[in-house]
Amino acid sequence: MLRKGITCLSLALVSALTIGPALAEEKAPAPAAPAAAQPKPTVAKVCANCHQPQPGSMRGNFDSVAYKTQSIQIKIDDATEILRFDENLKIENLHQVAAEIAEQPLRALKKGKEVRIEYTEKDGKKFASALIAKPPIKIAPEKQVRTEDVEKLVAMGPEKGKYLLIDARPLPRFQDGSIATAVNIPFPAFDKMKDKLPADKASLIVYYCAGIT
Amino acid sequence: MSPDSAGKAEKLGYTNVKVYHDGVPEWVKRNYLVLSTQFLKEAWIDKDIPHVLVDVRPAKAAEAGFIKGAVTVPAAEIEKSLAKFPAKDKKAPIMVYDQKGEGDAVKAAKALIAAGYAPVDVVSGGFESWKAAGYPVMTGKLAENIVYVPKPRPGEIAIDEFKKIMASTPADTLILDVRNRDEGNAGMIKGALLVPDEEILDRFAEIPKDKKIVTHCSTGVRAEMAYHKLKEKGYNVSFLNAKVEIDKDGNAKIEKP
The missing domain is CATH 2.40.50.320 (Copper binding periplasmic protein CusF)
Known part of the structure; x- marks a missing residue:
């Protein structure tokens, strides 16, 4: 059901987004005219x-x-x-x-x-x-979590709740404010930031972004 | 983006990947977001992005040191100070901070969310984190009134400025009315030129290049489209993003949409 991501694989690498403190600069100002x-x-x-x-x-x-x-x-x-x-x-x-x-x-x-x-x-x-x-991307119901679920996890914290909450939005959006305990791994930077994912492949990872688009 | 990322994580062999599909837009209806002091400074204050920064500590404590641009609304008074905040439909980003980013800021954020405000951010670590990072600290009286002015769209002219031009149009300026003919026939601003938006691409020759062009329509939508067409052709142009009603004598009623 999550097949959509695969089509984006190669292109994601080409994206101009880079990660790290340097990105705090956001993007260069647009050309004047x-x-x-x-x-x-x-x-x-x-x-x-x-x-x-x-x-x-x-x-x-x-x-x-x-x-x-x-x-x-x-x-x-x-x-x-x-x-x-x-x-x-x-x-x-x-x-x-x-x-x-x-x-x-x-x-x-x-x-x-x-x-x-x-x-x-x-x-x-x-x-x-x-x-x-753009049609909404379909996700199997068993792979979805609701606001209540995320609220419970965040209340417990990543250690007790044994989860990694990932904000997949671009850094400038993450800088607007994020859900507590989230780490920012923008989708285009997925491959570059693989090391941020937990070593244990069975551990819970929850992704979120700017909602159903 | 999150379903795509989840798909890639599964490809790597992760077996317990979930997607919070409703994401931020749903979250902010019931919960606050968190914002680090670094992001508050770099992504908002340094870039001068309009926002509402609220210091919820008791006024006396805040006066000893606060973050630039902060308005004082002590946590205990949030609920009776709601009228101070920008109208909810403006969706002004509201950031609250206290001394350490714990109790009072969270309480204040929750009160604002319960009153229907969103998004509301709690500044992580509060004022102490700001100070520890070595960021500039202001002292003295804090502002008590919230001023929130959303950034104008590129090319937008201030309504007051437009009114001035309307009252007495300088020789180097032309008001371009981009409404259709029927609307124009019902009344136009004195001295304005009518070129309906859909005809602009064919009628550049009639629009003087050596003048400042200010476009208007009845809502701001067509005026903005006309602005982009003219801008692309190298015109010195701006547009009025406002509701405009003009009577047969050329008197215009202009208000923010």
């Missing part, structure tokens, strides 16, 4: 862990939608892309669209949601033909 010669990225770094660029497709974080002008704004790292769309836009994996916005389903998308957009480009204008929201 997008140079015209430099093509904009089509895949956000967070998506590039598992996905490669493909022509006619971009991956990033949904930012906003304007139905009045039929435009979608998405963020690809620091860059912003704006695409037009029309009533033929195919929308996939959108759940829980409230009745009052049924006519404008993209309003149900949360800002920051990971999306893939299929598009065509003509005269420098991008036109979206499909928007596919």
Whole structure:
């Protein structure tokens, strides 16, 4: 059931994320202005862990939608892309669209949601033909723990509770605050930080991140 | 990311790997997070990221030494001081600390969470840990009022500044109304140029390059999209991120969305 991780294996190594005190610097400031010669990225770094660029497709974080002008704004790292769309836009994996916005389903998308957009480009204008929201990753129920379970473990502490709680988010998010007793092993740095895992392969490891995305 | 990591751990032979799938967003509804003094300094204070830092020690103790930017709300008074805190929907990150990062900070954090605030962080080790790390210590009176101003989005113009431009537009500035024609016909700001957002890419020639452009629409959404289009073309541009209603005489009502 956890097969998803395997596809990301080789790409994870390429990630720009490094670990250690040096990372406290976070990333270098964004270039002052997008140079015209430099093509904009089509895949956000967070998506590039598992996905490669493909022509006619971009991956990033949904930012906003304007139905009045039929435009979608998405963020690809620091860059912003704006695409037009029309009533033929195919929308996939959108759940829980409230009745009052049924006519404008993209309003149900949360800002920051990971999306893939299929598009065509003509005269420098991008036109979206499909928007596919990232589906939730399925995890077998027996491999899931709930807030109550984590609360119990944290109350006991790692020694008594015999667990290792791992925060798989990137360091800048971990620095925002983390669950008590957690250690930060960002997913892209998994291989580099293998030595942080317990020697005993039967011991309990609990992973968490920013939730169902 | 956590399911992916768990998958890799299993590949390494770990047999008892679990995933807390609800993760941080659920956790913070019922529990506090922890934050080291190093992260508080490096990721928040040094970078000037907006947050609310609360010193929950008795005011007298806090005055002898506190962390820069802290506001005093003694733990015993948290519950009756809730009105001081930013509105919950602002989701302001709140960090509380006490002397050692134990009882009072945790108690205060729990009170805030029970009142519906999230995320709330407890600073690990409290003030003593901050001091032990050799970080700068302030003394004297602490601020009593919480000021939390979320960072504007890139390109955003302050509402007051926009109002000034609206009242008297400098010769080097142009207000660009990017709403559609019907909206424009119903009333426009005096001196503004109407180029609906969806037409901008075809009508760059009409938008002067030698002026500062300020875009607005009725909510801020299209104005921001227009901002990015113009920015990419090398314009000196900013946008108004606010709700705008304009009557037929050009009087505008502007408020934060």
